[in-house]
Amino acid sequence: MAKPRLAVVGIGLIGIRHAELVAASEDAELAAIADPSDAGPREAERLGTRHYADYREMLDAERLDGVYVAAPNQLHLEIGLACIERGIPAVIEKPLCDTLEAGADLVLASEAKGVPLLVGHHRRYNPRVEATRALLQRGELGRLVAVNAVWAVRKPDDYFVAWRRTAGGGPILINMIHDVDCLRHFCGEIAEVQAYGSSAVRGFEVEDTAVVAIRFAGGALGTVTLTDAAPSPWGWEAGSGDNPNIAASDENCYRFLGTDAALDFPNLTVWRGAGPEPASWAEKVFPTRLDWAGHEALPRQLAHFLEVIAGTAAPRIDGRDGLATLAATLAIKDAIHTGRPARPVAPPPAP
Numbered sequence: 001m002a003k004p005r006l007a008v009v010g011i012g013l014i015g016i017r018h019a020e021l022v023a024a025s026e027d028a029e030l031a032a033i034a035d036p037s038d039a040g041p042r043e044a045e046r047l048g049t050r051h052y053a054d055y056r057e058m059l060d061a062e063r064l065d066g067v068y069v070a071a072p073n074q075l076h077l078e079i080g081l082a083c084i085e086r087g088i089p090a091v092i093e094k095p096l097c098d099t100l101e102a103g104a105d106l107v108l109a110s111e112a113k114g115v116p117l118l119v120g121h122h123r124r125y126n127p128r129v130e131a132t133r134a135l136l137q138r139g140e141l142g143r144l145v146a147v148n149a150v151w152a153v154r155k156p157d158d159y160f161v162a163w164r165r166t167a168g169g170g171p172i173l174i175n176m177i178h179d180v181d182c183l184r185h186f187c188g189e190i191a192e193v194q195a196y197g198s199s200a201v202r203g204f205e206v207e208d209t210a211v212v213a214i215r216f217a218g219g220a221l222g223t224v225t226l227t228d229a230a231p232s233p234w235g236w237e238a239g240s241g242d243n244p245n246i247a248a249s250d251e252n253c254y255r256f257l258g259t260d261a262a263l264d265f266p267n268l269t270v271w272r273g274a275g276p277e278p279a280s281w282a283e284k285v286f287p288t289r290l291d292w293a294g295h296e297a298l299p300r301q302l303a304h305f306l307e308v309i310a311g312t313a314a315p316r317i318d319g320r321d322g323l324a325t326l327a328a329t330l331a332i333k334d335a336i337h338t339g340r341p342a343r344p345v346a347p348p349p350a351p
């Protein structure tokens with residue numbers, strides 16, 4: 001049987017990783033890439049595939065089974081719609097879109113046409129994320145009381161091309177959205193947030209730093225601290241080593257607190273008392289490191305995308321799921337903007 005023919009739209013930081021993965025895969029063919037920049041023809045030659053400056057031309061000229069949309073956030077709607085119109089399943093990089101209206105339009109179009117979308121919240125494919133969710137769902141920490149999360153790096157100055165400095169870019173939509181998605185995945189839906197943001201270090205239109213307080217619908221509370229202007233060992237990519245572009249630290253970035261035990265993540269260390277009852281403050285708690293196997297999330301996302309294309313699996317993170325993460329993330333921006341608590345906007349009903 002012929003291999004599924006995939007294409008990548010946008011071959012920047014993340015798109016090139018998708019293109020390289022597909023090109024190296026035994027289960028798929030990299031049919032083409034589309035990118036208007038000078039890098040396009042050069043990368044196409046290196047990867048042994050065709051290049052188009054205009055993604056619409058590519059979608060019309062190539063017989064494609066699936067597309068990765070890895071262009072700037074502000075273009076996800078138009079590129080996603082172009083795939084849906086042609087009946088081509090797509091992985092839409094996160095955020096699903098830069099606004100809720102755009103995200104809802106994309107989801108409704110995919111549902112109306114029956115064309116599956118997979119949103120690129122790839123951390124969910126990481127075995128440590130899977131193990132943590134399973135542990136929380138088994139109730140091993142008791143009742144979840146609170147979680148605290150940190151994502152702190154110093155991005156290089158040349159990273160800040162125009163789309164990353166202006167509305168629709170910024171580290172809340174580019175980076176914190178991953179933590180929001182993980183926290184939804186781990187702790188359930190986010191009911192309300194309060195937040196502060198600051199652009200005091202970089203002085204861009206978008207924030208460089210934010211702190212968020214979360215109330216989950218299930219009753220637990222959470223906090224997230226984010227900055228792209230301060231070097232640190234704390235953040236998912238550093239802690240997990242799941243991104244070759246970010247130096248690994250093996251440090252934790254989340255702490256979960258339950259009525260029976262606590263958990264460091266992503267080291268997967270459970271802290272628990274020695275007795276059958278939850279330890280009181282005079283009693284020592286002891287660490288137990290959990291086992292997990294496997295490493296990178298992106299190859300597992302590709303394998304799943306091929307199942308979605310073949311019709312043997314429903315998207316693990318479909319458009320609606322991506323829209324819910326976007327709504328919770330935009331509630332954070334709303335809370336920063338108004339100075340008041342904000343709730344994620346409910347998605348539109350399915351057609």
Ligand SMILES: NC(=O)c1ccc[n+]([C@@H]2O[C@H](COP(=O)([O-])OP(=O)(O)OC[C@H]3O[C@@H](n4cnc5c(N)ncnc54)[C@H](O)[C@@H]3O)[C@@H](O)[C@H]2O)c1
Nearest residue numbers: 010011012013014015034035037070071072073093094095
């Ligand atoms: N899943 C992840 O971990 C992850 C990581 C980084 C970025 N992202 C997301 O992926 C997307 C791209 O981010 P990036 O950091 O790779 O950005 P980038 O700026 O490095 O790359 C974007 C690419 O899109 C190209 N492009 C611009 N307009 C285009 C068009 N009309 N058609 C085709 N290509 C076009 C640019 O030339 C550039 O090569 C963003 O939505 C971002 O939020 C996801």
